[in-house]
Amino acid sequence: MNWDDLRIFLAIARQGSARAAAAKLGVHHSTITRRIDAFESTQKTRLFDRLPSGYALTLAGEELLAGATRVEDEMNGIERHILGQDIQLRGNLRVTMPDALAVHFLMPDLVCFMETYPEVNLEVLISYEVYNLTKREADVAIRVTENPPEHLVGRKVGCYHCANYASVDYLAAHALPKNTEGAYWIGWDAPTPYPDWVRKSEFPHIPMRGRFNNAIAQLAAAKAGLGLARIPCFLGDPEPTLKRVPPGQSAPCHDVWILTHKDLISTVRIQTFMDCMSKAFQQKQDLLEGRCPALSA
Incomplete structure (x- = not known):
């Protein structure tokens, strides 16, 4: 039984469709359908029912899922062990982090790292999803979290602060904080006019307008005067x-943490990257913790 066939089987079983599995594995969806059809033919067993809503596991597929998951765990463990012995400052390095940190905080430092270590191929995965480091979906994660998983190791690199912002023109048009009439909060993730975070703010009676559930979108909306x-x-x-x-x-x-799997912590390129990013956070603590308001004055 081919491990690549099992990977495709697992992707379809977890994603529920050939297109979603293809996107997860980074291949064309026709490759997924062709490979799973051939796999079923080789095993002489139908593993999925093809439904209008997607792929559904048959009883045989559910039985294979348990065994394939165990094989996956073993393969990932072997890969982590081998990578953990790597003492070369070269090779691929997959890092996941939120877009706001990558684009507006760490980008100069990421570029500096790539220029300093040209033989390390840095792949930055911009996402709010929690990539699974155990399954080698990423090697390093820079995560906004208060409770990092116990199976990951790393360090807390800071705690970012928040404040209330508006465009210069918006503030000129509204007599805040004395008069809040006609002013609005830009909504985050609550459909009610006065969600909990508004009620706990300095302006609990200003209603919310719109919803932008992303920090960069919030930034753009504020700059546009919403x-x-x-x-x-x-x-x-x-x-x-x-x-x-x-x-x-x-x-x-x-809090912000930089984390990796415990099996990978001795890998030189991972150690070096984590040290470089930790230093970058340390050098920018004033900005991270809101001690640079003069920049926006």
């Missing part, structure tokens, strides 16, 4: 068209 945005200081303070809404204090929001 209203007040509660965003990380490392996004708001460097923007010349934004100012903190008086009184302008920032507050701690979330």
Whole structure:
């Protein structure tokens, strides 16, 4: 039984469709359908029912799923063990992190790392999804979390602060904080006019308008003059068209960790990358923790 066939089987079983499995594995969906058809033919067993809604496991498929998952765990363990012995400062390095940190905070440092270590092929996976480091979906994760998983190792590199921002023109048009009439919060993730985070803010009676469930989208909406945005200081303070809404204090929001699997921590390129990014966070603590309001004044 071919391990690549099992990988495709597992992807379809987890994703529920050939197109979603193809996107997960980075291949064309026709390759997925052709390979799974051939796999079923070789095994002389139908593993999936092809339904209008997608692929559904048959009883035989469900039985194979348990065994294939165990094989996957063994293969991933072998790969991590081999990679963990690597003492070469070269090779591929897959790193996952949120877009706001990559684009607005770490990009110069990522570029510097790539220029300093040209034989390390850095692949940055921009996502809010939690990539599975145990399954080698990524080698390093920079995560916003208060409770990193126990099977991962690393370090807390900071705690980013948030503050309230609005465009310079928006603040000129509204007499905040004395008069809040006609002002709006830019909504995050609640459909109600006064979600919990609004009620706990300095302006609990300003209603919410719209929904932008992404920090970079919030930043863009605030710059365009939609209203007040509660965003990380490392996004708001460097923007010349934004100012903190008086009184302008920032507050701690979330911890940031840099993590890898315990089997990979001795890999030189992973150690080196984690050290470089940890140093970058340390050098930018003032920006991360909201001590650079003059940038947005």
